[in-house]
Amino acid sequence: MQVIKRKINGIEIAVDPYKANRILFNKNVIEENNVNIAHLELKDLLSFLTKQGNFTPLYLKWEITSRCNKDCPFCYIHNHTNDIELDFDQNKKIIDFLYEKGLFFVCMTGGECTLYKDFKKMYLYLKKKGILVEVYSNGINISPEVIQMFKEYMPYRVEITLYDMDEKILKTILALKKEKINIVAKCTVNNSTICYFDAIKQWCENNSIPFYFSTEVFNAYDDTDMSQFNLDEQEKCRVDKIRYKDLKMKYGRKRCLSCGAGRYALSLRGENLDICPHIKTYDKSVSLELNYQKIVKYIHMYKNQDIIGCEGCECFNLCKMCIARALKNGTEIKVPDGYCEKINLYAKEIGLL
Secondary structure (H helix, E strand, O other), X not given: OOOEEEEEOOEEEEEOOOOOOOEEXXXXXXXXXXXXXXXXXXXXXXXXXXXXXXXXXXXXXXEOOOOOOOOOOOOOOOOOOOOOOOOHHHHHHHHHHHHHOOOOEEEEEOOOHHHOOOHHHHHHHHHHOOOEEEEEEOOOOOOHHHHHHXXXXXXXXXXXXXOOOOHHHHHHHHHHHHXXXXXXXXXXXXXXXXXXXXXXXXXXXXXXXXXXXXXXOOOOOOOOOOHHHOOOHHHHHHHHHHHOOOOOOEOEOOEOOOOHHHOOEEEEEOOEEEOEOOEOOOOOOOOHHHHHHHHHHHHHHHOOOEOXXXXXXOEOOOOOOOOOOOEEEOOEEXXXXXXXXXXXXXXXXXXXX
């Protein structure tokens, strides 16, 4: 198969389906925009392909199934949603719809995305259309056959979440690395996994595996309170000091949908096409096109709107405030009482201020 030629917002590109992220641009495009394509981060590349001022659905976070072959008590998806799992043809219809509007990057996740009946078929379908693909997995189902598929049609990245020191999963990570697949290990650090955190971190360092971790615990999709799984304050501070040790504090002010969701990103869960997993606009009684138009209208309504109560501070890079976390009163978006004080205090506790 040759490179796949595409045109997104008037920009002609060619994507190599066999490579992780080999994208060819017309020389004139590079010269006219004075940009070094080879050194762009993903979010900068997506911003480059986004038509100025308009939303383009370039990025899709796709929870292709809510099923999982683990039963983690702190999971906010598995056992907490009634999302319909679509078959290949139903999913293909949605992907084709978004592709015509510019879809360029898909993050396949779940639940456990490799449990989806047609996981390999769908992965190859995306790659052969000139879409970059990232895979989030727990690694259990990543067999030699799947690794061979990844070797032939390289994913942009594979991120495997570690919950303990399972030797089988660690060997899978090393097997992916051996095939030169871009592999990242992750850990959700909570009171169920903290006993393994230091060992996981050390193993990743010893094997030169990039390691990402977070102490954030999300409430479930059905609104089940998951706060019981939070680390105690002392452990949370210890882990976050490691996580944020290189974070550069920056002064700024949060505004509505100033993130990727306001420019190029969508979320898909079953048939539910939304702005993000935490902003639900989907209406199953209307067509896919009308649901998409509803999303665009929502973005135009709120994009860059002030979040009342955010006056700007040095915690901009640490702060998670957004339209999904704010309090809503009609079209008024407001920071919850005490939130800013809590963020500033925590920044001091972990040595950022």
